[in-house]
Amino acid sequence: MGVAKYTKDEKDRITDVTLQSGIHVKACYGPADLESVGFSYEKDLAEPGQYPFTRGIHAEGFRSRAWTTRQYTGFGTPEESNERFKLMISHGQTGLNVAFDLPTQMGYDSDDPMAEGEVGRVGMAIDSLRDFEIAFKGINLEKIGSGLTINAVASIMLAMYQAVAEKYGFDPKKISATPQNDILKEMIGRGSWIFPVEPAVNLIGDTIEYSMNVLPRTNPVSICGYHIRESGATPAQEIGYAILIANAYIDNVLKRGYDVDDFVGRFSFNLNVFGNIWEQVAKFRAARKLWARNLKEKYGVKKDSNMYLRGLFGGGGYGLTKAQPENNIMRGAYYALSAALAGAQTIALCSYDEAYTIPTPHSAIISLRTLQLLMDEIGLRDTVDPLAGSYFIETITKEMEAKIEEEMGKIEKVGGIVQAVATGYVQRLVSQQAYEYEKGLQSGELKKVGLNIYTEGEPMEVELHEYTGESAEKQIEALKQLRRERNDREVTRTLKELETATRAGKNVMPCLVEACKAYATVGEMARVFRDVFGEFEEPGLF
Amino acid sequence: MDTRPIKVLVAKPGLDGHDRGAKVVAHALKEAGMEVIYTGLHRTVDQIIRIAIQEDVDVIGLSIMSGAHIPITERLMKKAREEGIDDKMVVVGGVIPGRDIPKLRELGARGVFPGGTPFSEITSFINENVKKS
Numbered sequence: 001m002g003v004a005k006y007t008k009d010e011k012d013r014i015t016d017v018t019l020q021s022g023i024h025v026k027a028c029y030g031p032a033d034l035e036s037v038g039f040s041y042e043k044d045l046a047e048p049g050q051y052p053f054t055r056g057i058h059a060e061g062f063r064s065r066a067w068t069t070r071q072y073t074g075f076g077t078p079e080e081s082n083e084r085f086k087l088m089i090s091h092g093q094t095g096l097n098v099a100f101d102l103p104t105q106m107g108y109d110s111d112d113p114m115a116e117g118e119v120g121r122v123g124m125a126i127d128s129l130r131d132f133e134i135a136f137k138g139i140n141l142e143k144i145g146s147g148l149t150i151n152a153v154a155s156i157m158l159a160m161y162q163a164v165a166e167k168y169g170f171d172p173k174k175i176s177a178t179p180q181n182d183i184l185k186e187m188i189g190r191g192s193w194i195f196p197v198e199p200a201v202n203l204i205g206d207t208i209e210y211s212m213n214v215l216p217r218t219n220p221v222s223i224c225g226y227h228i229r230e231s232g233a234t235p236a237q238e239i240g241y242a243i244l245i246a247n248a249y250i251d252n253v254l255k256r257g258y259d260v261d262d263f264v265g266r267f268s269f270n271l272n273v274f275g276n277i278w279e280q281v282a283k284f285r286a287a288r289k290l291w292a293r294n295l296k297e298k299y300g301v302k303k304d305s306n307m308y309l310r311g312l313f314g315g316g317g318y319g320l321t322k323a324q325p326e327n328n329i330m331r332g333a334y335y336a337l338s339a340a341l342a343g344a345q346t347i348a349l350c351s352y353d354e355a356y357t358i359p360t361p362h363s364a365i366i367s368l369r370t371l372q373l374l375m376d377e378i379g380l381r382d383t384v385d386p387l388a389g390s391y392f393i394e395t396i397t398k399e400m401e402a403k404i405e406e407e408m409g410k411i412e413k414v415g416g417i418v419q420a421v422a423t424g425y426v427q428r429l430v431s432q433q434a435y436e437y438e439k440g441l442q443s444g445e446l447k448k449v450g451l452n453i454y455t456e457g458e459p460m461e462v463e464l465h466e467y468t469g470e471s472a473e474k475q476i477e478a479l480k481q482l483r484r485e486r487n488d489r490e491v492t493r494t495l496k497e498l499e500t501a502t503r504a505g506k507n508v509m510p511c512l513v514e515a516c517k518a519y520a521t522v523g524e525m526a527r528v529f530r531d532v533f534g535e536f537e538e539p540g541l542f
Numbered sequence: 543m544d545t546r547p548i549k550v551l552v553a554k555p556g557l558d559g560h561d562r563g564a565k566v567v568a569h570a571l572k573e574a575g576m577e578v579i580y581t582g583l584h585r586t587v588d589q590i591i592r593i594a595i596q597e598d599v600d601v602i603g604l605s606i607m608s609g610a611h612i613p614i615t616e617r618l619m620k621k622a623r624e625e626g627i628d629d630k631m632v633v634v635g636g637v638i639p640g641r642d643i644p645k646l647r648e649l650g651a652r653g654v655f656p657g658g659t660p661f662s663e664i665t666s667f668i669n670e671n672v673k674k675s
Binding site (some may be wrong): 115116192355356439442464 | 554556557558559560561562565566568569570572578580582583584586608609610613614617637639641656657658660661662
């Protein structure tokens with residue numbers, strides 16, 4: 001019964017269900033429930049495509065446009081990743097979701113001692129524009145959008161994406177990158193932070209400001225409730241914290257003198273699907289509404305389309321189990337169903353073998369097929385917001401809205417999200433919750449198939465993606481060759497300009513694009529930031 | 543009789559930032575009466591060994607989710623030998639495929655606890671096998 005808590009009587013009859021966000025589910029719902037939560041069709045729902053967008057951001061939902069399928073992909077050298085990107089595209093995938101290895105995410109070159117053992121392991125290794133030229137070769141960047149799963153050095157990777165697009169003759173105004181670029185969530189969970197909070201948030205402001213003018217189809221920031229949830233947050237906290245984090249980025253750009261309507265329409269979200277199906281559907285519907293209301297009422301956003309919560313709703317890795325791994329295929333299908341019932345724009349699924357290692361081509365395509373099957377085979381494109389009007393769904397959507405606001409209020413009370421992350425308040429809270437959850441699983445209070453119930457059967461052998469040191473050696477060799485061949489004077493000049501701009505507090509993006517074009521490495525550019533900004537100091541756990 | 547609690551260093555070596563598991567285990571060890579020090583993220587092997595010496599811990603627990611558990615454990619054991627603290631118990635947890643467990647033991651990891659290992663198994667293993675310094 002998974003993530004909700006169930007109370008039963010001696011006859012195994014369920015007497016209470018408590019969802020993770022604290023909502024109690026009743027045995028039956030009716031008109032009186034809608035009345036008790038103060039539900040109003042006009043105010044709480046309206047038509048699909050109309051404020052507050054509870055029913056979705058498009059009038060006809062998936063009829064007008066199917067969701068984008070975007071499996072997280074990338075490993076080894078840029079050549080190997082390019083091959084896998086093309087494989088996924090040839091199987092009908094409609095967007096890329098690029099995985100970088102840890103040295104790249106942390107701003108180290110492949111030959112840095114810090115990178116030892118990690119090059120090309122959990123994503124592709126990128127040292128310079130030359131690697132991007134290989135990774136994106138033969139891919140139409142005006143047609144295929146790319147999610148770039150990178151945060152601390154997202155500014156560098158966005159600049160490099162522009163540089164590679166220009167190199168291949170694509171118009172920067174037509175390319176669509178979605179760098180993840182959400183550093184506050186990295187500080188809460190996932191942990192790929194480098195710089196202290198203030199300059200790190202400022203770098204995000206730079207990418208938003210720059211994209212507004214130069215990369216208008218790019219979504220410069222993707223706020224990730226996803227990883228906050230994976231770290232132990234409840235669904236209500238996931239959304240509440242994501243909205244507060246988005247507001248922190250908005251505030252940074254507003255300080256630069258822009259109108260909120262100029263940029264906020266390009267914000268996107270990366271949210272998690274894991275848990276009780278009804279709670280998930282209610283969460284996404286409430287999230288759309290609260291985001292729109294936040295923008296309209298707090299920031300005075302005028303244009304409707306700027307209030308859309310556009311998002312990648314991804315099947316959560318934490319829901320998967322190592323035990324009986326094939327069950328993860330079914331879990332993925334139900335997570336995708338939840339996301340589709342809630343009107344996702346983009347869906348990705350963790351593959352069934354990800355509790356072991358990064359996916360094989362076989363398992364990645366099973367995930368893609370799962371998404372395609374839901375869309376083309378069982379009717380999820382038929383009508384928009386199919387659960388609307390259900391006494392149950394509308395009641396818990398309202399209740400979820402209240403829970404999210406309650407969580408936001410708690411953070412405002414401790415000084416706001418930036419403060420709550422800098423002091424470790426959020427981190428301590430979610431890790432305590434993660435511990436409680438784990439205890440629930442281990443005691444059997446929370447049920448998980450194959451893990452603590454129905455555990456019978458032979459252990460299954462999983463075919464594992466192989467990591468050999470060979471890719472790393474090739475990558476380091478290519479980097480050495482690059483250092484020999486590039487114009488050093490140009491590298492030094494562009495890096496010096498980057499440093500000057502950084503110290504002066506100017507927008508660093510134009511200098512990053514120049515440095516990328518001169519084949520400066522990710523490590524060299526990140527070094528400039530490290531020298532100027534210093535590094536984030538992690539607050540204590542206990 | 544020695545009543546001093548067992549002192550455990552929960553360490554996150556390497557660049558991987560997924561720390562849910564490390565923190566959850568840190569909570570569990572603390573609740574089991576051990577003294578727990580958490581290194582925080584992105585620690586080098588040298589930094590971890592230095593903290594282990596400074597804090598005079600009994601156990602070093604490495605949490606590794608990136609797949610780099612073998613090279614990292616190898617480096618840590620080498621450094622521990624060089625610094626003369628290879629008598630301390632080293633245990634490894636994280637995303638560890640079953641086939642790598644014998645190799646990790648061979649390298650000197652006393653206990654290997656892949657994700658999902660019950661807390662009771664980890665705490666009783668440490669309680670039974672630790673040699674307090």
